[in-house]
Amino acid sequence: MPTWNHINFQxxxxxxxxxxxxxxxxxxMILIMITSFIMYIMITSMFNKNINKMLLEGQLIESIWTLIPMIILTMITIPSLRILYLMEEMDKPMLTIKSIGHQWYWSYEYSDFNDIEFDSFMMPDNNSNMRLLEVDNRMMVPMKMSIRMLTTSADVIHSWTIPTMSIKMDSLPGRINQSIMNSTRSGIFMGQCSEICGANHSFMPIVMESINIKYFIKWISNL
Incomplete structure (x- = not known):
């Protein structure tokens, strides 16, 4: 049975x-209020028979419809800029992970742990629980820790994206982009390359597993 989650955010x-x-x-909420108000004005104007042929200007109403959009835009801009700076803040990350895009798979480097590297390929359908989304080697991260995510590309432009973590970074050849990441809960988070990078663009998924720090240390020790 369909639910609202299918058309909402993850x-x-x-x-x-x-x-x-x-x-x-x-x-x-602001858009719905504006749309409702405009629809109300349009409907009432269609049935309004009042005509004032001598009306040339209205300083008061013109001031009002100039100031109100300014206030509305300010109400939208201030929280938007706050989130933008929060996304770019990089305050002493405890772990750095680098993702490298290839045609058509991802590779990961844990440079803080003696240069641990591995490739992550999409698994075939007969071995996958999620079609086109499961990989053979997941990117493991400790939850509730500040992580710096670096990304680049070895060939063409890719895009490293995990919607649940609000991360979407372009992987550009010859350039490194960075972002901050902090997983608040354990779980498996999936994403896909969000840049059309070639014939097999849809066959390079991203799977990140967030686990407890003690299990992460055990995973690192076994590599």
Whole structure:
């Protein structure tokens, strides 16, 4: 049976995503109010028979419809800029992970742990629980820790994206982009390359598993 979750955001997995969802609700409330008001004015104008042929100007009403949009835009801009700076803040990350896009798979480097590297390929359908989304080697991260995510590309432009974590970074050849990530809960978070990078663009999924720090240390020790 269909639910509202199918047309809504995925459950947030990071503080930034929570703020983006709050901002979305805030903006949608303003848009609904504006749309309803405009529809009301249009409908009443269609049935309004009042005509004033001597009306040349209205300083008061012109001032009002100039100031009100300024106030509305300010109400939208201030929280938007706040979230933008929160997404870019990089305050002493405890772990750095680098993702490298290839045609058509991802590779990951944990440079803080003696240069641990591995490739992540999409698994065939007969071995996959999620079609076109499961990989053979997941990117493991400790939850509730500040992580710096770096990304680049070895060939063409890719895009490293996990919607639940509010991350979408372009992977550009010859350039490194970075973002901050902090998983608030354990779980498996999936994404896909969001840049058309070639014939097999849809066959390079991203799977991140957030686990407890003690299990993460055990996973690192076994590599």
């Amino acid at each position: 459950d947030s997995g990071s503080p930034t995503m929570e703020q983006l969802m709050f901002f979305h609700d805030h903006t949608m």
